[in-house]
Amino acid sequence: MIQNLTEHDRENLQESLAKSGQKVTPQREAVFTVLLADRDHPTVDEVFNRAREVMPGLSLATVYNCLETFVGCGLVRQVNHERESTRYCPNLAPHAHFRDKETGRVHDIELPADVIKSLRSILPPGFDSEAIEISFLGRAQGGDAHPTL
């Protein structure tokens, strides 16, 4: 069931879009709502199908457009694994991703500042990095008592 955005989330959406001269539209609001509802790193198709439940006329191209817009605004991150469909993540805190080989599910893994620092430190002089992507592949046993939920 898709809840509406909280006042806070709506403002966040509104302001982030405004910064790049763009507006809140019903489609953007629906797509953003879907992303915040289940932070399970959905693919475009998954977002599309979820959003259509509440906005039947929504088109796939619009979902692509909205997600691209959000990435441009810094509202969400793309998450890629090999050449599978791109997934989308509204968690803006620095974090790595863990892909469960068995379920295919993607989990967020908190990334402490000192680990980021130790990673940056392996770069030879002259290498200036503005983004680091870290992904684990393996199995996540047991329940879901982790940051994703």
Added chain:
Amino acid sequence: MIQNLTEHDRENLQESLAKSGQKVTPQREAVFTVLLADRDHPTVDEVFNRAREVMPGLSLATVYNCLETFVGCGLVRQVNHERESTRYCPNLAPHAHFRDKETGRVHDIELPADVIKSLRSILPPGFDSEAIEISFLGRAQGGDAHPTL
């Protein structure tokens, strides 16, 4: 100019293939030679074009087949960045990748054991990782005095 494989590299190829019941073929040897000649993380098309110089009848499908075989044998790694074409890397040492935003080139970054350890340590209990991928995005100024060359 594409050199032949060293005796050592040929044996490595032969034995790795043999382990999974496969043989050295002229096509596989050509593709492997190309991978070892310039460790610049070529795409399939780049491998194809380089290999054709020495084996004009080679087909693109065969390059895909050979590379898939090598990945299966553990002879090479795939390197992906977002949804760009997959690149191939014959460096089997644990290493991260640095993508230069300006040139598009991919550089190998040595990955010390203690950094790997500190990364594993951020996984919550129950998360068992068998592979970690790390990629930096940024600019690599200056010469090429780094592990790639």
Added chain:
DNA sequence: GGTTAGATTTTGAATCATTCTAAACAGGGA
């Protein structure tokens, strides 16, 4: 209230890396 310019959405076609299929090919025994 109507008009208009610009942004947004929609549909359907195009792209393109990759995978698939089925037919040739190779080569080491029987």
Added chain:
DNA sequence: TCCCTGTTTAGAATGATTCAAAATCTAACC
């Protein structure tokens, strides 16, 4: 030589994403 099996090949198919053009919406202005 003939067969068996793995390999290669050409071309078709796939599928996520992007593109192009027309339709729709919105907000500002008259």
